[in-house]
Amino acid sequence: MTVLRLGASRAVLELREYFREGLQVVFTFALPFLLLLLFTTVFGQGFEGGSAGAAAYYVPTLTAMGLMAVSFQNLGTAIAAERGDGTLRRLRGLPLPAAAYFTGKAGMVLVLAVLQAALLVGTGAAAFGMDLPSDPRRWLDLAWILLLGTTACTLLGIAVSSAARTARAAQAVVALPFLLLQFASGVFVPVQALPPWLLNVGAAFPLRWMAQGLRSVFLPESAAAAEAGGSWQLGTVALVLAAWCAGGLVLCLLTFRWKSTTQG
Amino acid sequence: MTETEGTEGPVIDVRGLRKAYGGAPAVDGVDLGVERGRITALLGPNGAGKSTTVEILEGFRTPDAGHVRVLGADPSRAGRAWRARIGIVWQEPVEPSPLPVRDLLRHFAGYFPDPLHPDEALELVGLADRARSGARALSGGQRRRLDVAVGLIGRPELLFLDEPTTGFDPASRRRFWAMVRSLAGGGTTVLLTTHYLEEAEALADEVVVLRSGTVAARGDAATLGGRRTARATVSWTEDGAARRVPTDEPTRTVAELAARFGGEVPGLSVHRPTLEEVYLSLIGEESGEHGEAAE
Structure with missing residues (x-):
């Protein structure tokens, strides 16, 4: 009970601080949003159904990217900064259970993830006339892919925060692999256009599977043939994401530190 | 526990x-x-x-x-x-x-x-x-x-x-x-x-x-390192020059000076080691301002 109460209190505090930090909001929310406007407008004519069809492709793809931004990128840099300036060490000196700290982070990410998905899906529907799925099962798919994918990326974000020795280095350690992974996962270039070796690299990580799973929610059944595997492979999506949740948890337990190496 | x-x-x-x-x-x-x-x-x-x-x-x-x-x-x-x-x-x-x-x-x-x-x-x-x-x-x-x-x-x-x-x-x-x-x-x-x-x-x-x-x-700050009983330094001005004498009996020195000057002693001060001086000597650093340096 204490863990839940304090975790909720931390989530509220972290969300309030997050939205007062303009720059973080720009990085995690504005980028996928602007890319959605740009891609749908520029490439709209090349899609069946025009910009509505383009939105049905780019909304789920960029939602996957946006979910990874609010979890992996956000936590990877924020926790590294908290470790670097001694915030984590101070929290250890307060009667706050470690579980409440992580519950707070998870709660914050979950709220941001839902906002991110709502923003992109809402924009796709309102601005580009993208069809929203009418089958409740598809909404259910959206929910579990969002939950499982965000959890995996949250754990990886917590783990990667320990990889950098300084908060400044964390920006690079997080941003560079994230950018490369977006290419390899078909965020900027559709998966059909990727060479097989790059496709295989992307297939080893959660982002590609999150994007593919989310596309199954918004694209018509016929579009499944254009996926790398020729179908939506929702079973594989669930398996890969669950495996990364388990792997991410192990990585966190092995690597998490409350203080930086310079703090003795 | x-x-x-x-x-x-x-x-x-x-x-x-x-x-x-x-x-x-x-x-x-x-x-x-x-x-x-x-x-x-x-x-x-x-x-x-x-x-x-x-x-x-x-x-x-x-x-x-x-x-x-x-x-x-x-x-x-x-x-x-x-x-x-x-x-x-x-x-x-x-x-x-x-x-x-x-x-x-x-x-x-x-x-x-x-x-x-x-x-x-x-x-x-x-x-x-x-x-x-x-x-x-x-x-x-x-x-x-x-x-x-x-x-x-x-x-x-x-x-x-x-x-x-x-x-x-x-x-x-x-x-x-x-x-x-x-x-x-x-x-x-x-x-x-x-x-x-x-x-x-x-x-x-x-x-x-x-x-x-x-x-x-x-110890308490007043007595740390024998501060209260440490040797005091009495200083004054005589014939235009600064004089100082380390002593275990500053009161007596001051009384003698008062008798000699027949009243006010110019520039009189009685100095006991400050906490800083005691501290510096305890950690093995010389303060270089007062105390032992005057001898």
Whole structure:
């Protein structure tokens, strides 16, 4: 009970601080949003159904990217900064259970993830006339892919925060692999256009599977043939994401530190 | 482990504390006893073992050897209930939150079973008029006072202050000292580390000087290192020249001078070693200004 109460209190505090930090909001929310406007407008004519069809492709793809931004990128840099300036060490000196700290982070990410998905899906529907799925099962798919994918990326974000020795280095350690992974996962270039070796690299990580799973929610059944595997492979999506949740948890337990190496 | 067993007896009870890093001893046999409501200052040059000692008492490091009890519990194994009874004011500043000061304190108050009201804590540190300000908008000294308010929010029985007034102007420092004294008057035990000798002198019931991981001297600031009985220096001006005489009987010297001058002695002063001079000689540095240099 204490863990839940304090975790909720931390989530509220972290969300309030997050939205007062303009720059973080720009990085995690504005980028996928602007890319959605740009891609749908520029490439709209090349899609069946025009910009509505383009939105049905780019909304789920960029939602996957946006979910990874609010979890992996956000936590990877924020926790590294908290470790670097001694915030984590101070929290250890307060009667706050470690579980409440992580519950707070998870709660914050979950709220941001839902906002991110709502923003992109809402924009796709309102601005580009993208069809929203009418089958409740598809909404259910959206929910579990969002939950499982965000959890995996949250754990990886917590783990990667320990990889950098300084908060400044964390920006690079997080941003560079994230950018490369977006290419390899078909965020900027559709998966059909990727060479097989790059496709295989992307297939080893959660982002590609999150994007593919989310596309199954918004694209018509016929579009499944254009996926790398020729179908939506929702079973594989669930398996890969669950495996990364388990792997991410192990990585966190092995690597998490409350203080930086310079703090003795 | 019973975490309430410490309500009687010393708040801090340390005997034979040892801790080495890579074979090099940082703390090499320190004893420390602090009673409830007392202010104890830890002094010593960098590397003397102050930080290691304090971090062991705070439960952030495990000692290699020695008996350590803080509020009746072993800090390295104590849990949340024990944490709720101590307060820590850290030395290094952190990036302040953009949120209002009162909201932050209300949040931290939620960690404790019986916290101060946020406004009470702000009143104590003299920040009541900044309750609605963002922590980021505070001046350096005000941020430091916010750190102290966070340290106090849980009504700690034991408060660790690590160089709390670094960067304060003299008036704020005096206000801060008055606040610490009133806390101690209310029964809070304070362990202070500081580089300011006058801070130790103004606040501490007991001063403990560490050197190379051992206790070089301990006592109240007035008598530390034999200060009260140390040789005094009487100085005056005679025939346009400064004169000074080290003596064990300054009163007699002054009386003789008064008789010789037949009244007022020009430029008369009687100097006993300051805490700083005693401290510097204890840690093996010469002050070069007074005392032995005059001989």
